[in-house]
Amino acid sequence: MDDELSRAFAALADPIRRDIVARLTADDMTVTELAAHHAVSLQAVSKHLRVLEAAGLISRRRDGQQRWAHLEVDVFDLLTGWIDTYRRRAELRHQRLDDVLRRQP
């Protein structure tokens, strides 16, 4: 299995991290802005951002006192990869259904 993909998926397994990624699709945001949307501490949001960064989903930069988070990956690209796999699986199922139909009188 693709390590990059499994890291990305593990990083997105957490609802707060999914929400952070969803917000970053619109624009870069500061840690403070991201934390304002959640009932969790600034430290907790920072920890989530480190996980997302380690998975290659975001990058972070410092601008004076502000720390910004930037979405590195097109989430839709990620979804496309999942769809391809799902499609292969559905196609294999449908080929088995073809076989069943061929055996019917």
Add this chain to the structure above:
Amino acid sequence: MTTTLQTTIEADPTVPAIRITREFDAPPSAVFRAHVDPVLVVQWLGPRRLTMTVQHWDARTGGGYRYTHVGEDGTEHHFLGSFHEIRPDERIVQTFAYVPFADQVALETMTFTELPGGRCRLEGFSLCGSFEGRDAMLASGMDEGVVQGYERLDEVLS
């Protein structure tokens, strides 16, 4: 005559849904029967390397189902749902849930359309309760896809 049969999938950008379309060289009545007769269903539903056992199967309007996929290592995956509407040879509306995430219930509609030459178009529409659930469903095939990819590679190399 050989035609390349191809499954198309679309993940809806506006609602958490998956659309699957596929044509079959068989009439709607036969494709429909393969969806409701459990003797036929176990022959194609579920991954090739898994054994499907059916605990409950009542393919009538208001009925329901419960089945298990057993992996080679003995791992069991349980699925359950209700048949909301069974319209012979035309349409099946059912719920679908993977038991460990039983709160994530999908609403699935299968439409069987007659095509010229005794063929059938099957359109599936799965509406999930959330985008997270939809995306997890799409991602759930990742390792499996790789495994079957290796199986295909084995076949090529053998």
